[in-house]
Amino acid sequence: AAVPSTPKQWHLGMFEIGRPLGKGKFGRVYLARERSSGFICALKVQYKSELQHGSGVEKQVRREIEIQSNLRHPNILKLYGHFHDSKRIFFILEFAGKGELYKHLRRENRFPEWKAAQYIAQMASALRYLHRKHVIHRDIKPENILMGIHGEIKLSDFGWSVHAPNHRRATLCGTLDYLPPEMIKSGNKDNSYDEKVDLWSLGVLTYEFLVGEAPFEDTPVMTQRRIARADMTIPSFVSPEARDLIKKLLVLDPNKRLPLESVQQHPWILKHCVKGERAANREKSSGRD
Numbered sequence: 555a556a557v558p559s560t561p562k563q564w565h566l567g568m569f570e571i572g573r574p575l576g577k578g579k580f581g582r583v584y585l586a587r588e589r590s591s592g593f594i595c596a597l598k599v600q601y602k603s604e605l606q607h608g609s610g611v612e613k614q615v616r617r618e619i620e621i622q623s624n625l626r627h628p629n630i631l632k633l634y635g636h637f638h639d640s641k642r643i644f645f646i647l648e649f650a651g652k653g654e655l656y657k658h659l660r661r662e663n664r665f666p667e668w669k670a671a672q673y674i675a676q677m678a679s680a681l682r683y684l685h686r687k688h689v690i691h692r693d694i695k696p697e698n699i700l701m702g703i704h705g706e707i708k709l710s711d712f713g714w715s716v717h718a719p720n721h722r723r724a725t726l727c728g729t730l731d732y733l734p735p736e737m738i739k740s741g742n743k744d745n746s747y748d749e750k751v752d753l754w755s756l757g758v759l760t761y762e763f764l765v766g767e768a769p770f771e772d773t774p775v776m777t778q779r780r781i782a783r784a785d786m787t788i789p790s791f792v793s794p795e796a797r798d799l800i801k802k803l804l805v806l807d808p809n810k811r812l813p814l815e816s817v818q819q820h821p822w823i824l825k826h827c828v829k830g831e832r833a834a835n836r837e838k839s840s841g842r843d
């Protein structure tokens with residue numbers, strides 16, 4: 555049963571609440587079922603009291619709703635609607651059947667190259683879609699990626715996304731690992747940056763999928779210094795093709811980073827993502843079924 559896409563007045567009584575699925579900085583997520591349609595979703599609950607008034611977090615929530623409500627892409631977690639009561643804000647989100655990607659990454663330590671390449675190809679597709687709408691995600695990291703029931707990835711948590719270009723200084727808390735040089739360098743004129751920040755983060759994500767830790771992971775001070783110099787070493791077990799892609803994304807000058815179209819055509823991606831088709835063709839030509 556599809557969730558009616560027409561905006562309607564949602565309220566809590568319309569849902570049966572199931573088990574808790576997880577908790578984040580500002581709130582918790584529960585499995586939920588919409589009573590009339592039986593539709594399964596994830597209900598994210600945030601307490602208004604936890605969102606300090608006028609600290610810009612409210613604006614961030616409003617921006618998250620406005621941005622994510624208008625996005626429709628297979629690798630972006632859908633926000634079907636939202637509502638609030640006196641104390642809480644509720645987000646009706648797509649339920650991702652296989653949960654948080656970072657838990658899979660920690661469990662497997664690192665992903666095999668074919669799996670990492672498929673995830674990066676899906677991320678590049680989602681980012682192309684976002685950038686065409688002039689949305690910068692700004693917070694690409696395994697913790698913000700969920701996995702659908704067929705193993706497809708779903709970018710989520712648009713709390714940090716903004717419309718490009720952006721000239722505001724982001725008050726950041728949480729990991730520095732994914733920040734591009736232009737977002738931490740104070741020397742940057744009026745701290746302006748654009749969609750290319752997501753290209754840097756895609757490079758960090760590729761590295762973390764293949765190595766199991768972030769390229770600049772260190773003490774906060776050292777991390778910032780290493781980011782500013784793009785000072786990382788890529789272990790020898792990483793294939794030359796994957797190494798090539800990482801080095802073409804983790805480039806200090808935003809304008810010299812590999813564009814998303816070229817990421818999708820990169821030999822490492824093509825080798826692992828159209829393999830199915832090419833292997834199928836090979837089998838066909840060799841007569842095997």
Ligand SMILES: Cc1nn(C)cc1-c1nc2c(-c3cnn(Cc4ccccc4)c3)c(Cl)cnc2[nH]1
Nearest residue numbers: 575576577578581582583596649650651652653
């Ligand atoms: C956990 C889990 N195990 N399995 C098998 C599926 C899931 C699952 N989790 C989700 C989740 C989910 C849960 N926690 N979080 C992290 C979080 C929590 C609060 C605020 C911001 C971010 C996301 C969602 Cl949104 C959407 N779908 C989800 N599916």
